[in-house]
Amino acid sequence: MRKGDAQEIRRLNRRAILGHLRRGPLTRADLSRLTGLAKSAVSRLVEELLQEGLLEEGAATSPPLGRPGTLLHLRPRARFALGAELGVEGTVLLALDWRGEVLWAREWRHPPEAGPKERLARLLEEALPQAKNALGLGFTLPGVVVEGRLLLAPNLGWQELDLNPLLGDFPLPVLAENDAKASALSEVFFHGEANLAYLVLSTGLGVGVVAEGRLLRGANGAAGEVGHWLGEEAKPCACGRRGCLETALGLGTLLEHHRALGGKAKDLEELMAQAAGGSPEAQKAMDHLGEALGRFLANLAVAYDPARVVVGGKAAELFPLLEGSLRRALEAHAFLPAHRVLPVQPSAYGHLAPAVGGASLFLARFFELGGLWAEGPRRNGGRYEEVAFGDGRGIGA
Amino acid sequence: MRKGDAQEIRRLNRRAILGHLRRGPLTRADLSRLTGLAKSAVSRLVEELLQEGLLEEGAATSPPLGRPGTLLHLRPRARFALGAELGVEGTVLLALDWRGEVLWAREWRHPPEAGPKERLARLLEEALPQAKNALGLGFTLPGVVVEGRLLLAPNLGWQELDLNPLLGDFPLPVLAENDAKASALSEVFFHGEANLAYLVLSTGLGVGVVAEGRLLRGANGAAGEVGHWLGEEAKPCACGRRGCLETALGLGTLLEHHRALGGKAKDLEELMAQAAGGSPEAQKAMDHLGEALGRFLANLAVAYDPARVVVGGKAAELFPLLEGSLRRALEAHAFLPAHRVLPVQPSAYGHLAPAVGGASLFLARFFELGGLWAEGPRRNGGRYEEVAFGDGRGIGA
DNA sequence: CCCCTTTAGTTCGTTCTCAGGACTAAGTAA
DNA sequence: TTACTTAGTCCTGAGAACGAACTAAAGGGG
Numbered sequence: 050m051r052k053g054d055a056q057e058i059r060r061l062n063r064r065a066i067l068g069h070l071r072r073g074p075l076t077r078a079d080l081s082r083l084t085g086l087a088k089s090a091v092s093r094l095v096e097e098l099l100q101e102g103l104l105e106e107g108a109a110t111s112p113p114l115g116r117p118g119t120l121l122h123l124r125p126r127a128r129f130a131l132g133a134e135l136g137v138e139g140t141v142l143l144a145l146d147w148r149g150e151v152l153w154a155r156e157w158r159h160p161p162e163a164g165p166k167e168r169l170a171r172l173l174e175e176a177l178p179q180a181k182n183a184l185g186l187g188f189t190l191p192g193v194v195v196e197g198r199l200l201l202a203p204n205l206g207w208q209e210l211d212l213n214p215l216l217g218d219f220p221l222p223v224l225a226e227n228d229a230k231a232s233a234l235s236e237v238f239f240h241g242e243a244n245l246a247y248l249v250l251s252t253g254l255g256v257g258v259v260a261e262g263r264l265l266r267g268a269n270g271a272a273g274e275v276g277h278w279l280g281e282e283a284k285p286c287a288c289g290r291r292g293c294l295e296t297a298l299g300l301g302t303l304l305e306h307h308r309a310l311g312g313k314a315k316d317l318e319e320l321m322a323q324a325a326g327g328s329p330e331a332q333k334a335m336d337h338l339g340e341a342l343g344r345f346l347a348n349l350a351v352a353y354d355p356a357r358v359v360v361g362g363k364a365a366e367l368f369p370l371l372e373g374s375l376r377r378a379l380e381a382h383a384f385l386p387a388h389r390v391l392p393v394q395p396s397a398y399g400h401l402a403p404a405v406g407g408a409s410l411f412l413a414r415f416f417e418l419g420g421l422w423a424e425g426p427r428r429n430g431g432r433y434e435e436v437a438f439g440d441g442r443g444i445g446a
Numbered sequence: 447m448r449k450g451d452a453q454e455i456r457r458l459n460r461r462a463i464l465g466h467l468r469r470g471p472l473t474r475a476d477l478s479r480l481t482g483l484a485k486s487a488v489s490r491l492v493e494e495l496l497q498e499g500l501l502e503e504g505a506a507t508s509p510p511l512g513r514p515g516t517l518l519h520l521r522p523r524a525r526f527a528l529g530a531e532l533g534v535e536g537t538v539l540l541a542l543d544w545r546g547e548v549l550w551a552r553e554w555r556h557p558p559e560a561g562p563k564e565r566l567a568r569l570l571e572e573a574l575p576q577a578k579n580a581l582g583l584g585f586t587l588p589g590v591v592v593e594g595r596l597l598l599a600p601n602l603g604w605q606e607l608d609l610n611p612l613l614g615d616f617p618l619p620v621l622a623e624n625d626a627k628a629s630a631l632s633e634v635f636f637h638g639e640a641n642l643a644y645l646v647l648s649t650g651l652g653v654g655v656v657a658e659g660r661l662l663r664g665a666n667g668a669a670g671e672v673g674h675w676l677g678e679e680a681k682p683c684a685c686g687r688r689g690c691l692e693t694a695l696g697l698g699t700l701l702e703h704h705r706a707l708g709g710k711a712k713d714l715e716e717l718m719a720q721a722a723g724g725s726p727e728a729q730k731a732m733d734h735l736g737e738a739l740g741r742f743l744a745n746l747a748v749a750y751d752p753a754r755v756v757v758g759g760k761a762a763e764l765f766p767l768l769e770g771s772l773r774r775a776l777e778a779h780a781f782l783p784a785h786r787v788l789p790v791q792p793s794a795y796g797h798l799a800p801a802v803g804g805a806s807l808f809l810a811r812f813f814e815l816g817g818l819w820a821e822g823p824r825r826n827g828g829r830y831e832e833v834a835f836g837d838g839r840g841i842g843a
Numbered sequence: 844c845c846c847c848t849t850t851a852g853t854t855c856g857t858t859c860t861c862a863g864g865a866c867t868a869a870g871t872a873a
Numbered sequence: 874t875t876a877c878t879t880a881g882t883c884c885t886g887a888g889a890a891c892g893a894a895c896t897a898a899a900g901g902g903g
Contacts, residue, residue: 050461050466050481051458051462052458052459052462053450053454053458053459053860054455054861054862054888055861055862055887057458058450058452058455058889058890059450059888061454062889064447065447065448065449076851081852086449086890086891088851088853088892089891090889090891092852111899112850112851112899114848114849114900115849115900116851116897116898118850118851118852119851119852200784201782244664260662260669261660261663263660265657265750266751267750267751268641268753269751269782269785271747271751271781271784272748272749272751274748274751275748278745278748279779281677288781347676348676350668351670351672351675352749353664354667354669355665382687384668384674384685385590387597387665387666388668450890451891452890455859456859456861459861473881474880475879475880483862484862484863485881486883488881489881489882490861508870510871511871511878512869512870512879513868513878513881514869515881516881
């Protein structure tokens with residue numbers, strides 16, 4: 050129930066202009082037509098945005114008739130944010146341009162005994178030299194994160210952790226988010242679509258859901274923790290219960306199953322190589338997983354009804370090997386005809402997706418505010434209230 | 447990416463005022479404090495709303511100090527909408543005040559052979575005399591509804607149905623929605639909470655999810671069709687597939703199970719009576735269902751992470767008999783500590799919930815527009831774009 | 844070469860809405 | 874009766890968009 054005043058109008062209209070320019074260069078006249086604003090209003094706002102260094106004038110158009118217009122576009126690097134992923138195996142840190150370009154990236158592994166304190170300290174240390182002028186730092190964790198607290202991260206073995214005290218005097222606003230949710234945001238923010246599910250499948254299994262351009266978080270940040278759907282099997286799960294779906298679909302189980310079929314592979318890379326090389330056991334193991342995933346996607350489709358599913362995590366690399374059996378199973382088990390042809394694709398940002406999503410938390414906010422980065426979000430970690438992208442078409446569309 | 451102008455400000459501020467007054471009477475000074483608007487602005491807007499007959503002045507406050515204020519409240523019956531449920535067994539039609547009061551209600555059964563055309567014709571015929579001055583008619587169906595089309599309603603045996611041609615020249619805007627989704631809306635619109643799952647369990651099983659005050663619909667309107675999650679059992683389902691969850695949890699199965707235990711009950715009412723009377727078979731059957739439901743709720747909790755679950759449909763009547771075993775199972779299977787204490791309650795509007803939700807589609811829109819009912823939504827059925835209630839606190843809170 | 848048409852973009856006067864201060868109204872307390 | 878406090882109104886000024894008039898820059902036709 051926000052109130053309105055003149056500032057609010059200006060904010061709305063700046064946002065509309067920046068939002069349209071995210072999709073590509075446009076003239077003032079184009080903007081006037083697209084937004085419905087009077088030409089004079091567009092001129093004034095554009096002038097202001099040029100002054101602030103957010104926009105740049107580019108080439109002139111050459112229309113068949115009439116005076117040519119001047120193309121306007123977002124000035125590269127005018128704004129950027131830092132994003133990071135604290136993953137099971139290592140950390141990714143990057144700087145992301147407001148147009149979606151990765152300006153800088155760095156990855157490192159960590160000693161197996163490293164706890165949250167050490168890992169976060171290293172992250173902040175590496176981020177510090179890049180922090181100048183950044184909008185903020187958004188980092189992700191493979192667990193349930195709500196309002197700056199990590200409730201549970203079974204695959205890290207961490208739980209009930211307040212992240213705020215670990216941030217020290219880092220000079221930027223910081224937000225924490227679940228990895229699958231941030232990945233989903235990265236897709237929707239830069240590549241469109243208002244209804245989307247981002248499936249992260251590696252050791253664990255989780256999904257980030259975007260509905261009508263908004264990230265689904267839930268009351269405790271646990272929406273989309275579908276790896277912990279209980280099935281019939283009763284294998285023990287890292288979360289302490291038995292029968293979670295990720296005990297059946299997690300990639301550890303793929304290797305086990307391969308061995309049970311008589312195959313020999315010391316890790317996933319080897320298994321992939323064997324499957325690609327035509328090994329029947331390897332292919333069989335892949336098909337088994339693909340089949341299970343297809344069936345799982347049919348359930349995901351009735352739960353969230355996304356327009357598109359993006360596959361990330363290690364499974365993105367496996368995807369070509371799984372695709373056939375997965376599609377067959379999905380078609381066989383789909384509830385609606387539309388679900389039979391549900392597009393399923395590997396992630397566009399690849400393994401950078403979570404970190405890109407982390408940075409998007411801030412970029413999204415920046416666009417949401419029409420480029421007015423007044424008082425940022427709360428200083429430290431947590432739930433992010435207003436990240437949404439109207440029609441979800443994104444700049445890639 | 448909406449643009450803004452002076453009208454937009456006024457709309458926003460009218461909305462803020464009406465939104466606050468939904469929770470109860472307030473003085474102009476209260477409104478000024480709550481909205482952050484200047485006293486003068488509040489005065490002007492209130493004057494306007496009084497003129498339009500939306501508000502009424504009431505008693506004076508008696509503060510310990512200073513001049514007493516005049517309480518303002520929404521004028522009863524100033525606006526209302528029609529809502530209806532086309533259910534498996536019958537039809538419910540009602541008129542709902544913008545404050546949530548049921549002004550008028552009517553129910554009827556239908557001949558078993560009645561098709562969509564006959565049932566809708568009867569509905570419109572009954573609604574016509576009440577239509578004058580109503581904001582619109584929102585009706586629900588137990589199936590997947592998207593943009594005025596019914597894709598699939600297994601328990602009605604209908605599918606791929608364009609509803610628009612069946613509306614004839616009915617003189618109001620009409621919207622169609624899934625019953626569980628509408629029921630969820632009824633709860634959130636009148637009784638608060640921004641994250642909520644409304645579970646409809648009768649013959650079928652479905653859930654309406656509200657996340658951050660917004661109804662989750664999905665790309666095809668199929669979000670929340672959790673009755674068609676595939677499990678391990680392979681019983682045939684009305685949707686044509688095998689193994690859907692509603693074949694295990696649907697109330698038909700409860701009776702079957704009771705009979706398998708040696709019990710005798712010709713229908714649900716009899717079974718309930720026996721369970722209440724202490725019959726061990728009946729209680730056993732109930733416990734079995736309660737246990738399965740509790741486990742199911744644990745899955746629902748990780749899928750959507752609601753702050754509260756409301757139980758509707760026939761199961762609402764059964765709820766006292768199920769509650770114990772349900773809670774035990776939920777506590778045993780919960781993923782997060784928070785889920786162990788997830789509040790589960792029967793529906794406040796009881797069996798009227800879907801129809802109330804149908805009417806809420808229009809009432810919600812009315813408040814969203816700040817009481818300016820300019821051009822309504824599209825003439826006929828369908829997806830409802832902007833229904834949202836900021837903080838979800840509702841008037842009951 | 845000039846003029847007409849078309850489209851881009853600017854300038855300026857008007858209108859709408861809110862903010863904020865001055866003012867009036869209506870109560871309590873001393 | 875006077876001081877104080879809070880409610881509500883009135884009026885002026887500022888910010889923002891609208892829309893009409895205007896200038897700018899192209900192509901085409903006579």
